[in-house]
Amino acid sequence: MNRRRFLAGSSLTAVGLGLRSGRWPDLGALLGQGGSRRAADLTLRIAPVTIELAPGHVVRTVGYNGTSPGPLVRVREGTEFAVDVTNELAYPELVHWHGQLISPIVDGASEEGTPPIPAGETRRYTFTPSPAGTRWYHTHTRAGSRLDRSLYSGLFGFFYVEPKSEPGRYDHEVFLALREWDPFFTNTEEEEEDPDQPPADVRKQQAPADKDLGKPNGLEVGYRRFSINDRALGHGEPIRVKEGERMMVRLLNASATEVRRIALAGHRFTVVALDGNPVPNPQSVETLFVGPAERIDAVVEMNQPGVWVLGTTHDEDRTGGMGVVVEYAGQHGPPVWRKPENLHWDYTAFGGSGAAPPRPDDRIELVFRKRNGGKGGFNRWTINDKSYPEAAGGLMPPAASPTIDPIRVHEGGRYRLAFRNESDDQHPIHIHRHLFELVSIDGRPTAGVMKDTVVVKGFGRVEVDLVANNPGHTLFHCHQQLHMDYGFMTLIEYAS
Numbered sequence: 001m002n003r004r005r006f007l008a009g010s011s012l013t014a015v016g017l018g019l020r021s022g023r024w025p026d027l028g029a030l031l032g033q034g035g036s037r038r039a040a041d042l043t044l045r046i047a048p049v050t051i052e053l054a055p056g057h058v059v060r061t062v063g064y065n066g067t068s069p070g071p072l073v074r075v076r077e078g079t080e081f082a083v084d085v086t087n088e089l090a091y092p093e094l095v096h097w098h099g100q101l102i103s104p105i106v107d108g109a110s111e112e113g114t115p116p117i118p119a120g121e122t123r124r125y126t127f128t129p130s131p132a133g134t135r136w137y138h139t140h141t142r143a144g145s146r147l148d149r150s151l152y153s154g155l156f157g158f159f160y161v162e163p164k165s166e167p168g169r170y171d172h173e174v175f176l177a178l179r180e181w182d183p184f185f186t187n188t189e190e191e192e193e194d195p196d197q198p199p200a201d202v203r204k205q206q207a208p209a210d211k212d213l214g215k216p217n218g219l220e221v222g223y224r225r226f227s228i229n230d231r232a233l234g235h236g237e238p239i240r241v242k243e244g245e246r247m248m249v250r251l252l253n254a255s256a257t258e259v260r261r262i263a264l265a266g267h268r269f270t271v272v273a274l275d276g277n278p279v280p281n282p283q284s285v286e287t288l289f290v291g292p293a294e295r296i297d298a299v300v301e302m303n304q305p306g307v308w309v310l311g312t313t314h315d316e317d318r319t320g321g322m323g324v325v326v327e328y329a330g331q332h333g334p335p336v337w338r339k340p341e342n343l344h345w346d347y348t349a350f351g352g353s354g355a356a357p358p359r360p361d362d363r364i365e366l367v368f369r370k371r372n373g374g375k376g377g378f379n380r381w382t383i384n385d386k387s388y389p390e391a392a393g394g395l396m397p398p399a400a401s402p403t404i405d406p407i408r409v410h411e412g413g414r415y416r417l418a419f420r421n422e423s424d425d426q427h428p429i430h431i432h433r434h435l436f437e438l439v440s441i442d443g444r445p446t447a448g449v450m451k452d453t454v455v456v457k458g459f460g461r462v463e464v465d466l467v468a469n470n471p472g473h474t475l476f477h478c479h480q481q482l483h484m485d486y487g488f489m490t491l492i493e494y495a496s
């Protein structure tokens with residue numbers, strides 16, 4: 001039996017999972033059946049890896065093709081792409097193509113209906129990458145209490161979809177993934193200073209009195225090591241630049257749990273795209289704010305010869321490894337870090353000044369709450385007071401659970417999703433298989449900023465418009481692994 005045909009045939013069992021996918025009639029082609037005679041454009045192998053962040057600092061985890069981040073995948077917008085993924089682990093895995101407007105059968109979430117790749121087997125994903133821009137791929141299992149699984153592991157990489165025309169002229173580009181390693185559970189919650197919102201004690205007074213049922217906060221995740229890509233600050237090659245160049249920084253926060261502020265000493269960033277999508281109003285900023293799963297494309301004018309540090313503004317984590325040296329030609333000496341003066345970040349600064357988004361067909365309120373887990377326990381998360389059920393074996397069955405209320409939409413409708421965060425944590429809210437438009441951030445209106453993930457601050461309010469233009473089950477969740485794993489997830493369902 002032809003191996004490829006066998007794989008395509010076995011993938012077809014997905015069709016029997018009760019999925020409705022109105023716009024995706026040719027499931028055979030999507031599953032690679034039609035393309036089974038051609039070689040894959042890429043093969044990915046999921047297997048254990050070791051990463052040497054610095055001499056003697058070795059991380060043992062799992063990754064793609066022997067590295068972490070996995071290989072940088074560059075594809076052409078609109079050209080069909082086939083990838084064979086072999087899972088060499090002892091448990092099922094799958095690959096999510098974050099930010100792609102593709103079918104639920106290949107999107108890479110079992111909750112939507114993508115078949116998992118069983119241990120020891122190979123599956124082909126075939127899809128047409130769209131839209132252009134800085135996307136990424138990563139595992140989409142659930143970790144729960146296992147800190148060697150899902151996004152705590154090294155299963156992530158950049159997926160760059162080349163556009164027909166590039167927004168912003170530049171001389172060279174760098175892909176930088178922010179990462180923490182060696183996670184552990186802790187009962188202490190680290191509160192980093194956040195210049196964009198009032199102090200924690202003021203925010204806590206805004207909390208509904210009964211929100212935690214009297215229990216203290218549950219477990220959080222801490223990390224022992226930090227890096228940008230696979231090296232700790234001061235180890236590995238610096239980014240070498242020349243005076244007068246324009247450098248395009250393509251930044252990904254590949255963290256399972258942490259929001260980050262990033263600066264390059266002596267320089268500013270001109271933000272040209274958020275989550276890979278060109279912004280209406282590129283702006284120069286001193287500091288980039290990037291939540292888990294978010295991407296920022298920013299141009300830096302290299303006009304300050306020297307040797308500098310690009311890294312997190314969090315001193316302990318930067319000196320712990322989350323940085324990279326930027327070295328001008330002919331310049332020497334120890335790299336210089338300067339704390340940026342302006343840490344402020346406002347998504348609406350990048351919005352258009354023109355018309356507001358059109359009137360939506362419907363408005364859907366989504367309230368996020370935490371039920372404290374108590375010392376040594378896990379906090380539970382709710383959307384409109386319901387939690388997604390916990391996973392068995394790290395994967396969920398495709399059918400929606402009766403314990404959640406799916407967000408119901410009609411094809412073609414424009415829906416204003418109003419997020420109300422009634423917890424003091426920040427939540428990077430992600431919607432699969434669609435882009436959404438920012439409408440307002442904490443009451444400040446905006447338009448034209450298209451994203452797939454947006455951070456809702458503690459007790460924050462965010463409104464986004466979702467156009468229901470990609471039928472099929474669509475996952476909606478917080479990208480903070482600990483929140484997603486403990487209930488912060490639901491499905492968007494299209495009416496048939």
Ligand SMILES: [Cu+2]
Nearest residue numbers: 427478480483
């Ligand atoms: Cu969250």
